[in-house]
Amino acid sequence: MFYHHLSIFIFDMKIDISTRFPPTSYGIRLMAAENQGKRTPARVQVDPSTINASSKPEQTGQTFNIWYNKWTGGEHNGRAGLVHAKTRCHVTRDLGYTKADKHFKQDSLNTDHFFCLYFARGCCCNGRRCEYLHRIPGSTDKFPQTVDCFGRERFSEYREDMSGVGSFGRENRTLYVGRINDMGNNVELRISKCFGEFGDIEHIQLVKDKKIAFVTYRYESQAQFAKEAMYCQGLNENDESEVLNVRWALEDPNPRTQKRMRAEAEQSALETAQELLKRVAESRRLENEESLNEPEVEEVDDNDDVAIQRETKMIENQEHEKPRKLQDIISASNLESLGRLRIKKRRIEHKFETNTEPRQDLQSILAGYSSSSDDDTD
Amino acid sequence: MSYNEDTTPAVCEKCLGDNPYVEMTRERNGARCKTCTRPFTVFSWTPKRSGRPKKTVICLTCARARNCCQSCMLDLSLGIDLQTRDQLLKMAGGAGTDVLPDAIVHDARNVVSRIYNANQLDRKFKREDESGSIMSSGERAKLLLAKISELTDGKKREEQNKTEKKTRKTQKQDKRGAKLNKKELLHLCKGLPFKSGLQEPPKNGDIRSFFLFGVNDHVANYDIEEYFDALNKQGDSRQKIVESVFLNTRARFGYVRFSSREVANKMANEVFKRYASVRREPIDNEYKKPCVIVVRNDVPIRVCWATGTANTGSEYTKKELYAISSVVRMQMVKLAREDEKPGKRKIAEVDKKAESGVKKVKKHRTSKKKGEGMVYKTLSSSFEL
Numbered sequence: 119m120f121y122h123h124l125s126i127f128i129f130d131m132k133i134d135i136s137t138r139f140p141p142t143s144y145g146i147r148l149m150a151a152e153n154q155g156k157r158t159p160a161r162v163q164v165d166p167s168t169i170n171a172s173s174k175p176e177q178t179g180q181t182f183n184i185w186y187n188k189w190t191g192g193e194h195n196g197r198a199g200l201v202h203a204k205t206r207c208h209v210t211r212d213l214g215y216t217k218a219d220k221h222f223k224q225d226s227l228n229t230d231h232f233f234c235l236y237f238a239r240g241c242c243c244n245g246r247r248c249e250y251l252h253r254i255p256g257s258t259d260k261f262p263q264t265v266d267c268f269g270r271e272r273f274s275e276y277r278e279d280m281s282g283v284g285s286f287g288r289e290n291r292t293l294y295v296g297r298i299n300d301m302g303n304n305v306e307l308r309i310s311k312c313f314g315e316f317g318d319i320e321h322i323q324l325v326k327d328k329k330i331a332f333v334t335y336r337y338e339s340q341a342q343f344a345k346e347a348m349y350c351q352g353l354n355e356n357d358e359s360e361v362l363n364v365r366w367a368l369e370d371p372n373p374r375t376q377k378r379m380r381a382e383a384e385q386s387a388l389e390t391a392q393e394l395l396k397r398v399a400e401s402r403r404l405e406n407e408e409s410l411n412e413p414e415v416e417e418v419d420d421n422d423d424v425a426i427q428r429e430t431k432m433i434e435n436q437e438h439e440k441p442r443k444l445q446d447i448i449s450a451s452n453l454e455s456l457g458r459l460r461i462k463k464r465r466i467e468h469k470f471e472t473n474t475e476p477r478q479d480l481q482s483i484l485a486g487y488s489s490s491s492d493d494d495t496d
Numbered sequence: 497m498s499y500n501e502d503t504t505p506a507v508c509e510k511c512l513g514d515n516p517y518v519e520m521t522r523e524r525n526g527a528r529c530k531t532c533t534r535p536f537t538v539f540s541w542t543p544k545r546s547g548r549p550k551k552t553v554i555c556l557t558c559a560r561a562r563n564c565c566q567s568c569m570l571d572l573s574l575g576i577d578l579q580t581r582d583q584l585l586k587m588a589g590g591a592g593t594d595v596l597p598d599a600i601v602h603d604a605r606n607v608v609s610r611i612y613n614a615n616q617l618d619r620k621f622k623r624e625d626e627s628g629s630i631m632s633s634g635e636r637a638k639l640l641l642a643k644i645s646e647l648t649d650g651k652k653r654e655e656q657n658k659t660e661k662k663t664r665k666t667q668k669q670d671k672r673g674a675k676l677n678k679k680e681l682l683h684l685c686k687g688l689p690f691k692s693g694l695q696e697p698p699k700n701g702d703i704r705s706f707f708l709f710g711v712n713d714h715v716a717n718y719d720i721e722e723y724f725d726a727l728n729k730q731g732d733s734r735q736k737i738v739e740s741v742f743l744n745t746r747a748r749f750g751y752v753r754f755s756s757r758e759v760a761n762k763m764a765n766e767v768f769k770r771y772a773s774v775r776r777e778p779i780d781n782e783y784k785k786p787c788v789i790v791v792r793n794d795v796p797i798r799v800c801w802a803t804g805t806a807n808t809g810s811e812y813t814k815k816e817l818y819a820i821s822s823v824v825r826m827q828m829v830k831l832a833r834e835d836e837k838p839g840k841r842k843i844a845e846v847d848k849k850a851e852s853g854v855k856k857v858k859k860h861r862t863s864k865k866k867g868e869g870m871v872y873k874t875l876s877s878s879f880e881l
Contacts (some may be wrong), residue, residue, distance in 0.1 A: 132621060144718070144721070144736075145855065179829075185658075204840055212736065230544075230547065230548065262532075262567075262568035262569065262570065262571075263568070263569050263577055263578075264553055264567070264568060264569050269548070271553065273530060274530050274531050274603065286530075286569065287603070288579065304742075304808065305810075306740075306742040306808055306810065307739075307740040307742050307751065307753055307808075308740070309740075310717065310740035310741050310742055311739050311753075313738075313741040314721070314740060314741070315736075318716075318717070318718035318721070319716075319717040319718060319741070320716040320717060320718065321716060321743060321745065322717070322742070324810060326810060326811075336716065336718055373535060378713055383583055384583065384587065387583040387584050387587065388587075388647070389581045390576055390580050390584075391584055391644040391647065391648055392647075392648055394574060394576065394641065394644070395641065395644065395645055395648070398641060402626075423850065
């Protein structure tokens, strides 16, 4: 339901749902295509025999730091400026399965298999024997905020020059692209072609006189991947003179975009909330079913009267404390404990044998999301 | 060191893994906390056998202040990320009060003040522990979820009201560009082929792009790409058929370029077929107007062949772009109306007049308003999934 008022006219023509398609992402489509045909192993991007593990980069400073594999000191303090990258990732050619795909089911959520950084830079020499994924991040790859899609730890703040792994403070899907040589000649389409290879581009913004562009991706992990893949590359593959400087973008100061971003954030938060509520309702329903199905398991303590008194008291308290509006959530748990109480009472009347009953509380409702260290009494 | 920092980390079950017997190593003052920069006790463990190890990255004080996991920084009770949770808290209102005790934590920029804030928090938590007035995470979750459910109910109602308001607002906005005269407008629209169709491929064999108009802020580049990818059912889908997309959302037009002319020809046919199949009035191959595609968010877009020189509008000022956007709007209205009643000439004539001056658009629209409402109603019912 969107408010594009022109849709009023156009929608008069019978356009059914079949004109629209379910959303996918480029990475997922690639994977699906991959799985349809014969699966291919990941390509070895660089011949392993050419790699010399101990090789230092070209001397640009006075002392060599073995920890960072960099030169420091000297005239430029080891910074030779950006040099065009030697290798480049060609996704459609290099993509394939690796060891990381072994136990991976299609369409399942991926939270702990990371992407290969060398693959992104176009220089992985392991091919199918690589422990990391050789494909593009898509909608099913969701990593915790504390790491990026390559498994590197992120920080609370950006570096001053906005380079590096980035921050977990806010979701940033936009990349800054600097040092573009030629701003004419349909540069938008060229950028779209180049950066579109590594993910779904949401939009591209240009600042012509500064020769920079901002590329926004659909998912943060795609931006992370593209940042590594396009760093020190050129828009045109054969053009060695162009060395793109790709960094994280600051927040867009344009009020129009900010407004849209705020609305989007609100919308996605609401969606998450609805998802959560649905999950809670679902697990509660399951629980109720379970408790209906197996009342025999439940048995009562010796000092049962005390327990009953405590529970009735708790329920009363709850009903007094909570305002009416909260009922849809709270009442279910009330009902639950009432039901348990009823069963207990019946037990005592029939004088069954006793034991402890399985506890069911919100911790279990939130299935695996809550901390084990909190003990939440029901 | 503060309270039980040395004995147990606050970690969510997802991070701990399925194994009930987790082995952890503890390192006192092992690293500096990523948010407050103070040293803290680092715990590390391996959730899956032969998997990657995990460790805590922020200190217990920071984690407790945010009610998040020390390792993955997701909310402990809800399992969602902190930004979303804070957004929800903000929307629910009453954060940091008795109703919702979770406070939204803002990090100070200065390192010293971060340390100071963390120390203050330490002291506060110590007091809370002594008085025993801590809320368990389960209770917190209950409260927040209750608030959220209120919120989602309220939002639904709000949204219904909003849609009506917004339509009026967008109409107002677009007057910004309507101050240019016809000559200037014509000059601006050079290279924007509003009148070509999809049935006649251009003679220039190098052209492999379509011109799109009617896009708005809610259309992303990937929407267009996905649409054409889905249309291309057979064929090698590993090869990208859409080479590049450019959308000028301010001026509301854009281009999509395909990987080759053959693909473009094929897509032109597919789009035309699809459009013909969903139209109420049948169309034949004589139809030489832009076809309609509907992308995500139900945004209708007109598609036709591009000209040889693509005008991306990147040289234009904001005002000029808005002027083009009003032209686009006019063209959309005009085409839609022509499609609606193809036989009646009168309306076409009126539209011709309207085309000559942007000023008349407004009058035009108001006269049609009654019809709009009616159509809209039927629409909403047919689009509820």
